[in-house]
Amino acid sequence: MSAVLCVVCPRVNACDHSLPRNYCTQRRCSSNNKLSSKPSFSSGVSAYSRAVANLSRSSEERVYEVVQKQAALVREHRRESELDLKKPVENDGTSTGTTDWNRLNEAYERCREFCADHDNTFYLGTLLMMPELRRAFWAISVWCRRTDDLVDGPNATYTTPKDLERWEKRLNDIFEGRPCDVYDVALSDTASKYPIDIQPFKDMIEGMKLDLTKSRYENFDELYLYCYHVAGTVGLMSVPVIGIAPKSKASIESVYNAALALGIANQLTNILRDVGEDAIRGRIYLPQDELAQAGLSDEDIFCGKVTDKWRSFMKGQIKRARMFYYEAEKGVSELNLASRWAVWSSLLLYRQILDAIEANDYNNFTKRAYVAKAKKLISLPVALGRALKGPSKLAS
Numbered sequence: 001m002s003a004v005l006c007v008v009c010p011r012v013n014a015c016d017h018s019l020p021r022n023y024c025t026q027r028r029c030s031s032n033n034k035l036s037s038k039p040s041f042s043s044g045v046s047a048y049s050r051a052v053a054n055l056s057r058s059s060e061e062r063v064y065e066v067v068q069k070q071a072a073l074v075r076e077h078r079r080e081s082e083l084d085l086k087k088p089v090e091n092d093g094t095s096t097g098t099t100d101w102n103r104l105n106e107a108y109e110r111c112r113e114f115c116a117d118h119d120n121t122f123y124l125g126t127l128l129m130m131p132e133l134r135r136a137f138w139a140i141s142v143w144c145r146r147t148d149d150l151v152d153g154p155n156a157t158y159t160t161p162k163d164l165e166r167w168e169k170r171l172n173d174i175f176e177g178r179p180c181d182v183y184d185v186a187l188s189d190t191a192s193k194y195p196i197d198i199q200p201f202k203d204m205i206e207g208m209k210l211d212l213t214k215s216r217y218e219n220f221d222e223l224y225l226y227c228y229h230v231a232g233t234v235g236l237m238s239v240p241v242i243g244i245a246p247k248s249k250a251s252i253e254s255v256y257n258a259a260l261a262l263g264i265a266n267q268l269t270n271i272l273r274d275v276g277e278d279a280i281r282g283r284i285y286l287p288q289d290e291l292a293q294a295g296l297s298d299e300d301i302f303c304g305k306v307t308d309k310w311r312s313f314m315k316g317q318i319k320r321a322r323m324f325y326y327e328a329e330k331g332v333s334e335l336n337l338a339s340r341w342a343v344w345s346s347l348l349l350y351r352q353i354l355d356a357i358e359a360n361d362y363n364n365f366t367k368r369a370y371v372a373k374a375k376k377l378i379s380l381p382v383a384l385g386r387a388l389k390g391p392s393k394l395a396s
């Protein structure tokens with residue numbers, strides 16, 4: 001029997017969860033029923049054994065290292081801010097003049113227009129935020145959408161790896177204060193105002209490189225890594241802008257983990273909704289080994305017939321996506337109050353796409369699952385109710 005890894009606990013063949021191929025988002029293992037701690041590769045490990053370990057690490061373990069790095073950066077930034085508060089304020093001559101101010105306002109307005117045209121659910125979410133935060137999210141969203149368009153947009157067939165390298169160089173320029181166009185001006189400003197790290201942005205470009213060459217995913221481990229690159233990264237970009245509630249007792253890592261989970265959950269939902277559309281483009285994002293285990297093949301997907309095998313396969317996939325939403329929920333209450341409503345709303349709205357797939361009797365080949373406007377509106381007060389509940393008193 002081949003070794004099976006759990007998505008969250010780094011154990012092999014040790015979990016007895018009901019998810020396909022033993023993947024779960026619970027941090028418990030059946031063997032000892034204790035919270036499994038994240039593996040640390042830092043102390044006392046030689047470079048050689050680390051390189052060997054690299055080969056056998058699961059995607060989730062590798063992504064968790066990024067989470068740890070992001071959390072460490074936030075800590076460092078907090079320390080620096082405390083030191084800055086102690087320093088007397090000096091005018092260093094870099095204060096923004098009126099022309100710059102107008103240019104910036106224009107840049108953010110262009111980002112708003114871009115988002116209003118492109119991003120339904122997330123644009124709606126940003127409207128529930130405070131104006132300053134909203135602007136930062138528009139700038140980040142525009143960059144993400146433009147990156148995604150390189151491999152998924154109307155001109156995607158012309159995109160080469162070289163274009164993505166140029167895009168990455170341009171990203172470095174944005175972070176170093178040399179924006180290229182009006183949208184970059186907004187992101188450059190956002191990056192200078194919030195403790196955002198360039199890593200998740202670079203990782204998203206890596207994901208797009210993957211999309212250029214890969215159209216099948218052997219197992220959930222491979223799919224997880226893809227989801228991290230294209231969507232989990234958005235969660236990691238978002239936390240430094242949103243900020244963690246001052247009263248939160250949660251560890252920074254656990255909040256980043258929840259943000260990552262929300263990105264993964266959204267992307268899994270996206271994949272399940274778009275099975276038919278992706279198949280037309282020759283792409284199948286569903287884990288090949290799980291398809292085979294369910295007695296399904298690529299041909300079944302290209303034929304697009306809803307059978308009992310398909311329904312039962314989809315039930316497992318939907319269950320897993322919901323577990324990632326559940327992981328994400330744990331972190332939303334730990335965020336700053338100013339953004340909780342927006343994040344809860346987008347979580348509730350996007351998750352309902354899974355309900356819509358069920359309501360379509362799992363026909364995601366020819367019927368697009370969507371959430372009706374009335375349902376969206378009902379979700380807003382529900383989200384507000386949840387947002388008003390503050391961080392948990394217990395440390396996590």
Ligand SMILES: CC(C)=CCC/C(C)=C/CC/C(C)=C/CC/C(C)=C/[C@@H]1[C@@H](COP(=O)(O)OP(=O)(O)O)[C@]1(C)CC/C=C(\C)CC/C=C(\C)CCC=C(C)C
Pocket residue numbers: 119120121122125126137140141144145148230231232234235236238239255256258259260262263266267270328329331332335342343346
């Ligand atoms: C209010 C709010 C949630 C704001 C997030 C705004 C933001 C930065 C959005 C960027 C989204 C974007 C354009 C990503 C590009 C890559 C991509 C296409 C990812 C897929 C999004 C939807 O795709 P698509 O447009 O094709 O789908 P629709 O047709 O519109 O349905 C993704 C599925 C992923 C998006 C991932 C997120 C928005 C991550 C959200 C995580 C957080 C905001 C962190 C919250 C923190 C905690 C602790 C939970």
